[in-house]
Amino acid sequence: MEKLTKVQFSNLEKVLYPATGVRKLDVVKYYIKIAPRMLPFLEGRALVVTRYPDGVEAEGFYGKDAPQGTPDWVRLHHTYSEAAGRELDYIVCDNLDTLIWLANLAALELHIPLTRIDKPDKPDIILFDLDPQPPSGMAEAGSVARLIREKLKARGLTAWVKTSGKRGLHVVAPTERRETFDETRAFAHRVGIELAKETGIVSSEKAQKRPGTVYIDYPQNGHGRTMACPYSLRATPTATVSTPITWEELDGLDPGKLTIDNVPGKADAWKEFCKPSKRIKAKT
Secondary structure, rough: HHHHHOOOOOOOOEEEEEOOOEEHHHHHHHHHHHHHHHHHOOOOOEEEEEOOOOOOOOOEEEOOOOOOOOOOOOOOOEEEEEEOOEEEEEOOOOOOOHHHHHHOOEEEEEEEEOOOOOOOOOOOOEEEEEEEEOOHHHHHEEEEEEEEHHHHOOOOOOEHHHHHHHHOOEEEEOOOOOOOOOHHHHHHHHHHHHHHHEEEEEEEEOOOOOOEEEEEOHHHHHOOOOOEEEOOOOOOOEEEEEEEEHHHOOOOOOOHHOOOOOOOOOOOOOOOOOOOOOOOOOOO
Protein backbone atom coordinates (compact mmCIF):
# COMPACT_ATOMS: atom_id res chain seq x y z
CA MET A 1 0.00 0.00 0.00
CA GLU A 2 2.79 2.41 0.87
CA LYS A 3 4.29 2.09 -2.63
CA LEU A 4 1.05 3.21 -4.26
CA THR A 5 0.50 6.40 -2.30
CA LYS A 6 2.30 9.45 -0.94
CA VAL A 7 0.98 8.67 2.54
CA GLN A 8 3.36 7.45 5.23
CA PHE A 9 1.20 5.13 7.32
CA SER A 10 1.51 4.56 11.06
CA ASN A 11 -0.05 2.19 13.61
CA LEU A 12 -2.28 0.48 11.06
CA GLU A 13 -3.15 -2.29 13.53
CA LYS A 14 -4.51 0.25 16.04
CA VAL A 15 -8.12 -0.69 16.92
CA LEU A 16 -10.36 2.34 16.48
CA TYR A 17 -13.72 0.64 17.01
CA PRO A 18 -13.17 -1.71 19.99
CA ALA A 19 -16.69 -3.19 19.97
CA THR A 20 -16.19 -4.64 16.50
CA GLY A 21 -12.40 -4.76 16.25
CA VAL A 22 -12.19 -2.35 13.31
CA ARG A 23 -8.58 -1.22 12.90
CA LYS A 24 -7.09 1.86 11.31
CA LEU A 25 -6.09 -0.41 8.42
CA ASP A 26 -9.77 -1.29 7.91
CA VAL A 27 -10.68 2.41 7.89
CA VAL A 28 -8.01 3.12 5.25
CA LYS A 29 -9.26 0.23 3.11
CA TYR A 30 -12.85 1.43 3.47
CA TYR A 31 -12.04 4.94 2.27
CA ILE A 32 -10.06 3.52 -0.67
CA LYS A 33 -13.08 1.45 -1.71
CA ILE A 34 -15.61 4.25 -1.27
CA ALA A 35 -13.45 7.05 -2.73
CA PRO A 36 -15.02 7.05 -6.24
CA ARG A 37 -18.42 7.77 -4.69
CA MET A 38 -17.24 10.05 -1.90
CA LEU A 39 -14.69 12.33 -3.55
CA PRO A 40 -17.24 14.22 -5.70
CA PHE A 41 -18.86 15.43 -2.47
CA LEU A 42 -15.54 16.38 -0.86
CA GLU A 43 -13.93 18.15 -3.82
CA GLY A 44 -13.70 21.91 -3.59
CA ARG A 45 -15.00 22.11 -0.01
CA ALA A 46 -13.33 23.37 3.16
CA LEU A 47 -13.36 20.18 5.18
CA VAL A 48 -14.00 19.81 8.91
CA VAL A 49 -12.99 16.54 10.55
CA THR A 50 -13.46 14.73 13.83
CA ARG A 51 -10.41 12.70 14.80
CA TYR A 52 -10.29 9.74 17.19
CA PRO A 53 -6.60 8.79 17.53
CA ASP A 54 -7.40 6.66 20.60
CA GLY A 55 -10.53 5.10 19.12
CA VAL A 56 -14.22 5.92 19.38
CA GLU A 57 -14.47 4.96 23.03
CA ALA A 58 -12.10 7.83 23.87
CA GLU A 59 -12.89 11.49 23.38
CA GLY A 60 -12.40 12.75 19.84
CA PHE A 61 -11.67 16.28 18.75
CA TYR A 62 -13.22 18.47 16.09
CA GLY A 63 -10.74 20.13 13.77
CA LYS A 64 -10.96 22.85 11.13
CA ASP A 65 -7.33 23.94 10.92
CA ALA A 66 -4.86 21.64 9.18
CA PRO A 67 -2.60 19.97 11.78
CA GLN A 68 1.10 20.58 12.10
CA GLY A 69 3.04 18.34 9.78
CA THR A 70 0.45 18.44 7.01
CA PRO A 71 2.26 17.36 3.81
CA ASP A 72 2.84 20.07 1.22
CA TRP A 73 0.92 18.04 -1.36
CA VAL A 74 -2.33 18.42 0.63
CA ARG A 75 -4.42 21.27 -0.76
CA LEU A 76 -5.31 23.93 1.82
CA HIS A 77 -7.80 26.78 1.74
CA HIS A 78 -6.79 29.80 3.83
CA THR A 79 -9.80 31.78 5.03
CA TYR A 80 -11.31 33.49 8.04
CA SER A 81 -13.44 31.41 10.39
CA GLU A 82 -16.19 33.33 12.18
CA ALA A 83 -16.56 30.56 14.77
CA ALA A 84 -12.83 30.46 15.53
CA GLY A 85 -12.38 34.21 15.17
CA ARG A 86 -9.18 33.85 13.16
CA GLU A 87 -7.68 32.77 9.85
CA LEU A 88 -7.50 29.00 9.34
CA ASP A 89 -6.06 26.58 6.80
CA TYR A 90 -8.85 24.20 5.89
CA ILE A 91 -8.08 20.88 4.23
CA VAL A 92 -9.56 20.40 0.76
CA CYS A 93 -9.84 16.70 -0.04
CA ASP A 94 -9.62 16.55 -3.83
CA ASN A 95 -7.90 13.19 -4.28
CA LEU A 96 -7.43 9.69 -2.92
CA ASP A 97 -4.06 10.43 -1.31
CA THR A 98 -5.58 13.16 0.84
CA LEU A 99 -8.52 10.94 1.78
CA ILE A 100 -6.34 8.09 3.02
CA TRP A 101 -3.96 10.56 4.70
CA LEU A 102 -7.00 11.69 6.70
CA ALA A 103 -7.83 8.06 7.48
CA ASN A 104 -4.28 7.57 8.76
CA LEU A 105 -4.87 10.53 11.11
CA ALA A 106 -7.92 8.64 12.46
CA ALA A 107 -10.16 11.34 10.99
CA LEU A 108 -13.14 9.03 11.09
CA GLU A 109 -15.86 11.63 10.54
CA LEU A 110 -15.61 13.97 7.55
CA HIS A 111 -17.98 16.93 7.59
CA ILE A 112 -18.64 19.15 4.59
CA PRO A 113 -20.05 22.68 4.38
CA LEU A 114 -23.01 23.26 2.10
CA THR A 115 -20.91 25.42 -0.22
CA ARG A 116 -17.71 25.19 -2.23
CA ILE A 117 -14.69 27.42 -1.81
CA ASP A 118 -15.07 29.11 -5.20
CA LYS A 119 -18.43 30.62 -4.12
CA PRO A 120 -18.31 30.51 -0.31
CA ASP A 121 -21.49 32.55 0.19
CA LYS A 122 -23.62 30.62 -2.30
CA PRO A 123 -24.67 27.17 -1.02
CA ASP A 124 -25.05 24.38 -3.57
CA ILE A 125 -26.99 22.15 -1.17
CA ILE A 126 -30.06 22.73 0.96
CA LEU A 127 -30.30 20.41 3.95
CA PHE A 128 -33.21 19.11 5.99
CA ASP A 129 -31.67 17.48 9.05
CA LEU A 130 -34.35 15.28 10.63
CA ASP A 131 -33.96 14.43 14.30
CA PRO A 132 -36.68 12.09 15.66
CA GLN A 133 -37.46 12.50 19.34
CA PRO A 134 -38.37 9.26 21.19
CA PRO A 135 -40.72 7.51 21.10
CA SER A 136 -40.61 8.64 17.46
CA GLY A 137 -37.97 6.87 15.44
CA MET A 138 -36.89 6.04 11.92
CA ALA A 139 -40.43 5.27 10.71
CA GLU A 140 -41.65 8.74 11.67
CA ALA A 141 -38.50 10.38 10.28
CA GLY A 142 -39.04 8.50 7.03
CA SER A 143 -42.62 9.75 6.78
CA VAL A 144 -41.46 13.35 7.26
CA ALA A 145 -38.69 12.84 4.71
CA ARG A 146 -41.23 11.79 2.10
CA LEU A 147 -43.39 14.84 2.86
CA ILE A 148 -40.36 17.08 2.39
CA ARG A 149 -39.68 15.36 -0.91
CA GLU A 150 -43.15 16.30 -2.12
CA LYS A 151 -42.73 19.89 -0.94
CA LEU A 152 -39.47 20.19 -2.85
CA LYS A 153 -40.87 18.54 -5.95
CA ALA A 154 -43.67 21.12 -6.02
CA ARG A 155 -40.96 23.81 -6.02
CA GLY A 156 -39.00 22.21 -8.86
CA LEU A 157 -36.29 20.60 -6.73
CA THR A 158 -35.11 17.00 -6.59
CA ALA A 159 -34.71 15.54 -3.10
CA TRP A 160 -32.23 12.86 -2.06
CA VAL A 161 -32.09 11.01 1.25
CA LYS A 162 -29.32 9.51 3.36
CA THR A 163 -28.87 8.31 6.89
CA SER A 164 -27.01 10.62 9.23
CA GLY A 165 -25.08 7.58 10.39
CA LYS A 166 -26.66 7.91 13.81
CA ARG A 167 -30.37 8.16 14.60
CA GLY A 168 -31.56 10.68 12.02
CA LEU A 169 -32.00 11.31 8.31
CA HIS A 170 -30.72 13.96 5.93
CA VAL A 171 -32.89 15.09 3.03
CA VAL A 172 -30.85 17.20 0.64
CA ALA A 173 -31.46 19.00 -2.63
CA PRO A 174 -28.74 20.39 -4.93
CA THR A 175 -29.16 23.99 -6.06
CA GLU A 176 -27.60 26.27 -8.67
CA ARG A 177 -25.72 28.47 -6.16
CA ARG A 178 -27.71 31.64 -6.73
CA GLU A 179 -29.23 32.04 -3.26
CA THR A 180 -27.53 33.15 -0.08
CA PHE A 181 -27.42 31.16 3.14
CA ASP A 182 -30.07 33.46 4.59
CA GLU A 183 -32.37 32.54 1.73
CA THR A 184 -31.82 28.78 1.85
CA ARG A 185 -32.16 28.74 5.65
CA ALA A 186 -35.41 30.71 5.42
CA PHE A 187 -36.62 28.33 2.73
CA ALA A 188 -35.97 25.27 4.91
CA HIS A 189 -37.64 27.04 7.84
CA ARG A 190 -40.79 27.74 5.81
CA VAL A 191 -41.06 24.12 4.73
CA GLY A 192 -40.73 23.04 8.36
CA ILE A 193 -43.43 25.49 9.48
CA GLU A 194 -45.77 24.21 6.77
CA LEU A 195 -45.25 20.61 7.83
CA ALA A 196 -45.66 21.44 11.52
CA LYS A 197 -49.06 22.99 10.77
CA GLU A 198 -50.14 20.20 8.43
CA THR A 199 -49.00 17.11 10.32
CA GLY A 200 -48.55 17.70 14.02
CA ILE A 201 -45.52 15.41 13.76
CA VAL A 202 -42.90 18.02 12.96
CA SER A 203 -41.77 20.19 15.86
CA SER A 204 -40.82 23.85 15.72
CA GLU A 205 -37.50 25.24 16.86
CA LYS A 206 -38.90 26.18 20.28
CA ALA A 207 -40.26 22.67 20.80
CA GLN A 208 -37.45 20.75 19.14
CA LYS A 209 -37.11 18.22 21.97
CA ARG A 210 -40.84 17.55 22.33
CA PRO A 211 -41.30 13.76 22.70
CA GLY A 212 -42.83 11.93 19.77
CA THR A 213 -41.97 14.57 17.16
CA VAL A 214 -39.44 14.93 14.36
CA TYR A 215 -37.42 18.13 14.52
CA ILE A 216 -36.28 19.70 11.24
CA ASP A 217 -32.99 21.35 12.14
CA TYR A 218 -33.23 24.16 9.57
CA PRO A 219 -30.44 26.29 11.18
CA GLN A 220 -28.01 23.72 9.74
CA ASN A 221 -28.36 25.75 6.53
CA GLY A 222 -26.44 28.62 8.09
CA HIS A 223 -23.05 29.86 6.95
CA GLY A 224 -20.28 27.73 8.45
CA ARG A 225 -22.56 24.81 9.32
CA THR A 226 -21.74 21.34 8.05
CA MET A 227 -23.21 17.90 7.49
CA ALA A 228 -21.66 14.45 7.56
CA CYS A 229 -20.31 13.83 4.08
CA PRO A 230 -22.13 11.10 2.15
CA TYR A 231 -20.29 7.83 2.91
CA SER A 232 -18.47 9.25 5.94
CA LEU A 233 -17.92 6.89 8.84
CA ARG A 234 -19.41 7.87 12.18
CA ALA A 235 -18.00 7.44 15.67
CA THR A 236 -20.49 4.78 16.75
CA PRO A 237 -19.60 1.43 18.33
CA THR A 238 -20.37 -0.49 15.12
CA ALA A 239 -18.71 1.90 12.61
CA THR A 240 -21.91 3.04 10.95
CA VAL A 241 -21.85 5.12 7.77
CA SER A 242 -23.82 8.17 6.67
CA THR A 243 -25.28 6.25 3.78
CA PRO A 244 -27.12 7.47 0.67
CA ILE A 245 -30.23 5.36 0.18
CA THR A 246 -33.14 5.14 -2.24
CA TRP A 247 -36.57 6.34 -1.22
CA GLU A 248 -37.79 2.75 -1.31
CA GLU A 249 -35.19 1.78 1.30
CA LEU A 250 -36.88 3.99 3.88
CA ASP A 251 -39.40 1.22 4.50
CA GLY A 252 -38.14 -0.79 7.45
CA LEU A 253 -34.83 1.06 7.48
CA ASP A 254 -32.36 0.21 10.26
CA PRO A 255 -29.45 2.66 9.87
CA GLY A 256 -27.46 0.71 12.43
CA LYS A 257 -27.03 -2.05 9.85
CA LEU A 258 -25.29 0.24 7.34
CA THR A 259 -21.67 -0.12 8.39
CA ILE A 260 -18.08 -0.13 7.20
CA ASP A 261 -18.49 -3.83 6.37
CA ASN A 262 -21.41 -3.70 3.96
CA VAL A 263 -21.80 -0.18 2.55
CA PRO A 264 -19.02 -0.53 -0.09
CA GLY A 265 -20.93 -3.46 -1.63
CA LYS A 266 -24.20 -1.53 -1.72
CA ALA A 267 -25.53 0.00 -4.95
CA ASP A 268 -24.83 3.72 -5.34
CA ALA A 269 -28.21 5.32 -4.60
CA TRP A 270 -26.89 8.83 -5.41
CA LYS A 271 -25.24 8.05 -8.73
CA GLU A 272 -27.20 10.82 -10.48
CA PHE A 273 -26.93 13.40 -7.70
CA CYS A 274 -24.41 15.71 -9.38
CA LYS A 275 -26.45 16.32 -12.54
CA PRO A 276 -27.58 19.92 -13.18
CA SER A 277 -30.11 21.16 -10.63
CA LYS A 278 -32.80 23.80 -10.54
CA ARG A 279 -32.80 27.00 -8.58
CA ILE A 280 -34.76 27.27 -5.35
CA LYS A 281 -37.91 29.35 -5.63
CA ALA A 282 -36.89 31.09 -2.45
CA LYS A 283 -40.06 33.13 -1.96
CA THR A 284 -42.66 30.44 -2.56
